[in-house]
Amino acid sequence: MRTVILWFRRDLRLSDHPALAAALAEQARIVPLFVFDPHLLQHPETGSGRVQFMLGCLESLRKNLGVLGSRLICRLGDQSLVVPAFAQEVGAAAVYWNVDSERAWRTATDGRVADTLQQRGIEARTFEAEALLTAGGPETYTLKYFIPHWHRVLSLRSSPRPTVLPPVDEQIIDTPLRTLADLGLPPCDQMVPTAGEREAHQLLEEFLQEKAAHYLKSLSVAEDATCYTSRLGPHLKFGTISMRTVYQRVQARSQQVDSWQRRNLAGFQSRLFWRDHFAQKLRNLPRCEHESYLQDFDAVPWSNRADHYAAWCTGQTGYPLVDAAMRCLNHTGWLPFRLRALCATFHCIDLLLPWQGGARHFMQKLIDADVAVDHWQWQSHAGVSNRGRNWFRVYNPVDGVAKIDPAGTFIRRWVPELTGVSREQLAAPWRHGIAYLPPLVDHAEARARALALLEPIKRRYAPTDMLDAQ
Ligand SMILES: Cc1cc2nc3c(=O)[nH]c(=O)nc-3n(C[C@H](O)[C@H](O)[C@H](O)COP(=O)(O)OP(=O)(O)OC[C@H]3O[C@@H](n4cnc5c(N)ncnc54)[C@H](O)[C@@H]3O)c2cc1C
Numbered sequence: 516m517r518t519v520i521l522w523f524r525r526d527l528r529l530s531d532h533p534a535l536a537a538a539l540a541e542q543a544r545i546v547p548l549f550v551f552d553p554h555l556l557q558h559p560e561t562g563s564g565r566v567q568f569m570l571g572c573l574e575s576l577r578k579n580l581g582v583l584g585s586r587l588i589c590r591l592g593d594q595s596l597v598v599p600a601f602a603q604e605v606g607a608a609a610v611y612w613n614v615d616s617e618r619a620w621r622t623a624t625d626g627r628v629a630d631t632l633q634q635r636g637i638e639a640r641t642f643e644a645e646a647l648l649t650a651g652g653p654e655t656y657t658l659k660y661f662i663p664h665w666h667r668v669l670s671l672r673s674s675p676r677p678t679v680l681p682p683v684d685e686q687i688i689d690t691p692l693r694t695l696a697d698l699g700l701p702p703c704d705q706m707v708p709t710a711g712e713r714e715a716h717q718l719l720e721e722f723l724q725e726k727a728a729h730y731l732k733s734l735s736v737a738e739d740a741t742c743y744t745s746r747l748g749p750h751l752k753f754g755t756i757s758m759r760t761v762y763q764r765v766q767a768r769s770q771q772v773d774s775w776q777r778r779n780l781a782g783f784q785s786r787l788f789w790r791d792h793f794a795q796k797l798r799n800l801p802r803c804e805h806e807s808y809l810q811d812f813d814a815v816p817w818s819n820r821a822d823h824y825a826a827w828c829t830g831q832t833g834y835p836l837v838d839a840a841m842r843c844l845n846h847t848g849w850l851p852f853r854l855r856a857l858c859a860t861f862h863c864i865d866l867l868l869p870w871q872g873g874a875r876h877f878m879q880k881l882i883d884a885d886v887a888v889d890h891w892q893w894q895s896h897a898g899v900s901n902r903g904r905n906w907f908r909v910y911n912p913v914d915g916v917a918k919i920d921p922a923g924t925f926i927r928r929w930v931p932e933l934t935g936v937s938r939e940q941l942a943a944p945w946r947h948g949i950a951y952l953p954p955l956v957d958h959a960e961a962r963a964r965a966l967a968l969l970e971p972i973k974r975r976y977a978p979t980d981m982l983d984a985q
Pocket of ligand 1: 744745746749751787789791793855877881883889892893
């Protein structure tokens with residue numbers, strides 16, 4: 516019986532886990548490992564809220580492994596050194612892991628881990644746990660190819676959840692790394708959702724049974740979206756549930772409900788699709804973690820107003836809807852899509868700040884932050900990646916209130932300075948002589964200034980291509 520290290524990363528589950536299924540199939544002695552790498556812990560886009568959620572997922576994984584007779588071993592250090600050293604320490608014949616291409620750093624470091632293992636005669640075997648293709652030419656990300664691939668892979672049978680696992684040798688020491696302080700991170704001041712595999716499955720069922728019927732109608736209204744979207748983002752990010760499981764449950768539920776609910780489920784599934792398509796695009800174009808897809812936009816004389824950036828980050832722009840959204844994000848680690856989009860266009864178009872800074876703040880604060888979705892969405896809202904019809908979709912932070920927060924409850928909750936202000940006066944208090952922060956910029960003027968700068972660059976590019984289809 517050979518020893519196989521099962522290296523967990525962003526796949527913190529036991530169900531539908533290809534690397535685990537392979538190790539079980541060969542009846543290996545499995546040693547589950549998780550490595551906290553300082554590169555990711557100290558990354559400027561890392562926030563304590565998300566790490567706290569990840570710690571919760573690890574705790575749940577630890578318990579689930581324990582129930583099946585196994586044990587999670589945690590280590591702290593440079594993964595390219597820790598994994599090969601651990602493999603030697605436990606006399607492993609192989610290390611198995613699922614591919615994670617969220618960051619170029621991970622892809623490069625995984626390559627180094629594999630090389631070192633192989634040099635030491637230890638097998639390094641990787642598995643694809645997501646419905647993604649190996650990075651290659653356009654056939655790996657254009658919609659014509661990616662759509663059928665996505666449906667085909669997600670329709671395949673899931674790997675079964677084990678009912679028992681081999682024990683881990685008592686001599687192997689698990690480093691006690693359970694809290695943010697253990698990892699040298701500042702305390703978390705956000706509301707962190709319940710973590711773990713069971714919670715992910717419960718959220719999915721709750722969504723399918725109780726929320727899905729309201730899904731599409733709720734998306735543009737702040738308070739409704741908060742109630743009726745699935746909240747699966749952090750779980751998909753850390754892999755406490757596989758996309759295949761979600762997809763197959765959505766398909767099964769679609770067979771049981773009326774046409775209205777089926778439409779809602781189709782809308783939900785299309786968003787799951789975009790998530791994976793963004794991941795595929797980033798896998799193919801890893802430079803877009805930092806650079807604009809349409810590179811000429813990186814040479815735009817973006818504003819460097821640190822005071823504007825600080826006001827945006829802290830919800831002090833003078834536009835109540837933007838301020839409420841930013842304060843909600845900072846406090847809860849979550850925002851509905853429409854408000855993420857509004858805050859992004861306010862940052863990039865109204866304030867003319869480069870998308871990378873806004874994305875960094877979102878990454879620090881969102882519990883569900885995922886580089887692929889976040890950075891492509893930021894690029895899209897900054898207008899630096901689209902060539903499609905909605906090149907610059909600029910949200911109006913005053914007129915938008917009527918649709919996004921019609922009763923004003925969201926603004927009043929997050930901007931207590933405006934609690935007593937009427938619905939009609941909430942969107943633009945300065946027009947009614949109400950004492951609130953003065954707006955940082957005039958929206959109409961700022962929009963015109965930004966588009967005058969950005970439109971000529973847009974004209975340099977061909978109108979559209981398959982890559983930008985969203
Ligand atoms: C500027 C900006 C930044 C964003 N950053 C992130 C991010 O870091 N991580 C993230 O998961 N989503 C991000 N989104 C997309 C979207 O806002 C969130 O996925 C959604 O609000 C999360 O809530 P939910 O989990 O209840 O999603 P649901 O609406 O229930 O959708 C289920 C899942 O589908 C995916 N999804 C939903 N909407 C989108 C979308 N428009 N594009 C791609 N995937 C989608 C997510 O994985 C989500 O968890 C961003 C959007 C914008 C405009």
